[in-house]
Amino acid sequence: MIEDTALPAELEMLMDVIRRRRSIHQDQLSPEPIPMEYIQWMLEAANYAPTHGLTEPWRFTVFSGEARRALGEAFAQSYRLAFTGEAFQESAWIAQKERVWKAPVWISIGVRIGTHPKIPEWEEIAAVACAVQNAHLVAASLGLGAFWTSGLPVRHENTARFVGLEPPDKLLGFLYVGRPAIPWPKARRKPWEEKVVWRE
Template sequence: MLTCSTPELLSLIAHRRSLKQSLLKPDPIPREQIEQMLEAANWAPNHGASEPWRFAVYAEDSRKALGETFARSYRLGVAKEKYNPQAEEEQRKRVWLAPVWIAIGMQPGGRHPEWEEVAAVGAAVYGAQLVAASLGLSAFWASGMPVTHPNTARFVGWEPPTKLLGFVYVGRPAVPWPKGARGDWRQKVVWHWGNP
């Protein structure tokens, strides 16, 4: 049986960070590192072995078409009275702030409630994020309107019932690795252990 030390695993979990695009270096990420992230994602727990996660990876020049898609999705999705040309341009340019963008899809197996399939995709993304952290990478799950709009889903190549749940953008931090903070886990647990 393969094991790792519990303290090392807990340290990695506490080490994971998701940094905003403005805090990332534009430097390319080796494809092998993205492949390691996606292999980890593929081992997520899922009910009935449905394996509902789907991914599409955009790097290098392929980001140009992705940026144009985000801009168009913004135009299509925002109310006319709230449209802002600068916001549209920001959608177009944002793809250049992170070297890798991974579309996150959920393809339901049909036998289980949708929430279970979404939870499985969430577990898959978390596995990928942990591997990213072990490699010194930030992996941020973006889920705003332009990145989840049906226009973006069609660009990625996903039609219903497959759902686009957002994008994980990956990059090396341009700032010192941030410290994390969480409230005490004991304040979030009610124990029912043993006899009443």
């Protein structure tokens, strides 16, 4: 058991940050601004994600302050395009416009596709996911909550164009970031031993 083994100091610090990382919903964040250098540190960490062929396929756009207003309008427009007829709900449309004010920073998560003929799309998406995890770990180390949201309005092709992505590149959602307005949530994980098979 790992709990019975003393970890090297640097590894213990790293494990503490990994165990601390949480997905905290927008309704559980404070709208107060956060220092932009925090976001820069997150993106610096994201840039060191593993990437097959050094394609570095992650593409981010950061929205804060008043720029969130246009983002909310884009979410609302995408909702209207995606849900028509009886599926359209005005309350949900309004919620898409207003949700951007619940977190001080929104970061679009884009992936560049097809930059290397031998690298499949899934590997590029995996690289972007690693980049987001790196950023999320830095956020946790700074006491910030974050959440990777991937609902239809935030991934819609209209929203993708709004953040500057054109096919074949794709929008995988947004990472929103802020200070938690709730006590830091406890971890909920089953023991890793239940998910591993050893063959020696």
